[in-house]
Amino acid sequence: xxxxxxxxxxxxxxxxxxxxxxxxxxxxxxxxxxxxxxxxxxxxxxxxxxxxxxxxxxxxxxxxxxxxxxxxxxxxxxxxxxxxxxxxxxxxxxxxxxxxxxxxxxxxxxxxxxxxxxxxxxxxxxxxxxxxxxxxxxxxxxxxxxxxxxxxxxxxxxxxxxxxxxxxxxxxxxxxxxxxxxxxxxxxxxxxxxxxxxxxxxxxxxxxxxxxxxxxxxxxxxxxxxxxxxxxxxxxxxxxxxxxxxxxxxxxxxxxxxxxxxxxxxxxxxxxxxxxxxxxxxxxxxxxxxxxxxxxxxxxxxxxxxxxxxxxxxxxxxxxxxxxxxxxxxxxxxxxxxxxxx
Ligand SMILES: [Zn+2]
Numbered sequence: 001x002x003x004x005x006x007x008x009x010x011x012x013x014x015x016x017x018x019x020x021x022x023x024x025x026x027x028x029x030x031x032x033x034x035x036x037x038x039x040x041x042x043x044x045x046x047x048x049x050x051x052x053x054x055x056x057x058x059x060x061x062x063x064x065x066x067x068x069x070x071x072x073x074x075x076x077x078x079x080x081x082x083x084x085x086x087x088x089x090x091x092x093x094x095x096x097x098x099x100x101x102x103x104x105x106x107x108x109x110x111x112x113x114x115x116x117x118x119x120x121x122x123x124x125x126x127x128x129x130x131x132x133x134x135x136x137x138x139x140x141x142x143x144x145x146x147x148x149x150x151x152x153x154x155x156x157x158x159x160x161x162x163x164x165x166x167x168x169x170x171x172x173x174x175x176x177x178x179x180x181x182x183x184x185x186x187x188x189x190x191x192x193x194x195x196x197x198x199x200x201x202x203x204x205x206x207x208x209x210x211x212x213x214x215x216x217x218x219x220x221x222x223x224x225x226x227x228x229x230x231x232x233x234x235x236x237x238x239x240x241x242x243x244x245x246x247x248x249x250x251x252x253x254x255x256x257x258x259x260x261x262x263x264x265x266x267x268x269x270x271x272x273x274x275x276x277x278x279x280x281x282x283x284x285x286x287x288x289x290x291x292x293x294x295x296x297x298x299x300x301x302x303x304x305x306x307x308x309x310x311x312x313x314x315x316x317x318x319x320x321x322x323x324x325x326x327x328x329x330x331x332x333x334x335x336x337x338x339x340x341x342x
Contacts, residue, residue, distance in 0.1 A: 010042035045263035149208030155215035159185030226282035
């Protein structure tokens with residue numbers, strides 16, 4: 001079936017996008033017949049891939065004006081995050097965080113951020129594991145060793161990350177184009193502007209850090225978004241990006257069922273190489289680019305779900321959908337770019 005025809009028939013206007021965003025060469029169609037198992041946006045969608053740039057992109061892709069309609073009420077940024085976990089992985093993350101954050105960043109912070117003496121001791125012991133330390137540092141977007149200043153979170157969703165950073169002493173600002181998600185963040189008393197990074201009129205060279213967590217894969221012009229972020233950064237500021245890794249184990253394991261595709265909201269998927277290329281073209285200097293075990297904690301429920309499915313054959317379509325929705329996070333590898341401005 002022709003994916004663009006189906007999308008148009010079901011009310012979503014699309015544009016053909018056969019050429020690579022980075023080099024202009026015609027991409028190879030690698031995944032076709034993909035459906036939105038998360039929110040049920042209609043259509044069958046497909047991805048192309050450029051061998052030279054290692055970039056994957058949606059073709060055809062929804063027109064810009066259609067993008068807001070792809071995020072329905074069920075999207076995860078629209079509801080307030082549950083209270084921080086007090087058991088299991090949540091506790092480990094919190095304890096390690098108390099040990100890895102510099103003491104000055106805890107000034108005036110709530111007890112659950114700063115931790116008591118026993119918690120700090122336990123946290124220091126757990127932080128001897130490099131993987132655990134990385135996971136904990138990921139909850140502050142790896143800016144744990146930066147003196148708190150002015151922080152902008154692009155696509156801040158419900159604002160849970162900003163609320164944590166505020167407690168750690170940062171002067172926090174958020175950008176969120178989605179009205180429902182922005183409202184939740186505003187209810188937390190956060191400064192949130194309803195705009196994309198390209199639309200927002202913020203003073204240049206004013207932020208010490210700009211963060212983009214699972215945002216760059218949603219924007220129609222990633223290089224322009226990176227350039228706009230760079231303009232907002234102070235001379236020594238950092239831009240930290242987290243995005244699904246199209247060269248990850250999950251991507252190869254699940255193939256076309258990998259939820260990193262998340263059609264039709266993910267317009268691009270990056271490998272470390274293609275992310276570096278975009279940042280460089282945006283005039284940023286890449287100082288660190290690596291994968292992380294941050295989402296590995298989420299592997300366990302997924303593995304359990306797979307075992308359960310295998311014992312109940314054939315699985316219902318609902319079970320498959322639930323299983324692979326969760327598998328978005330079966331992603332031991334997320335590229336992270338930290339960039340000083342100019
Ligand atoms: Zn290319």
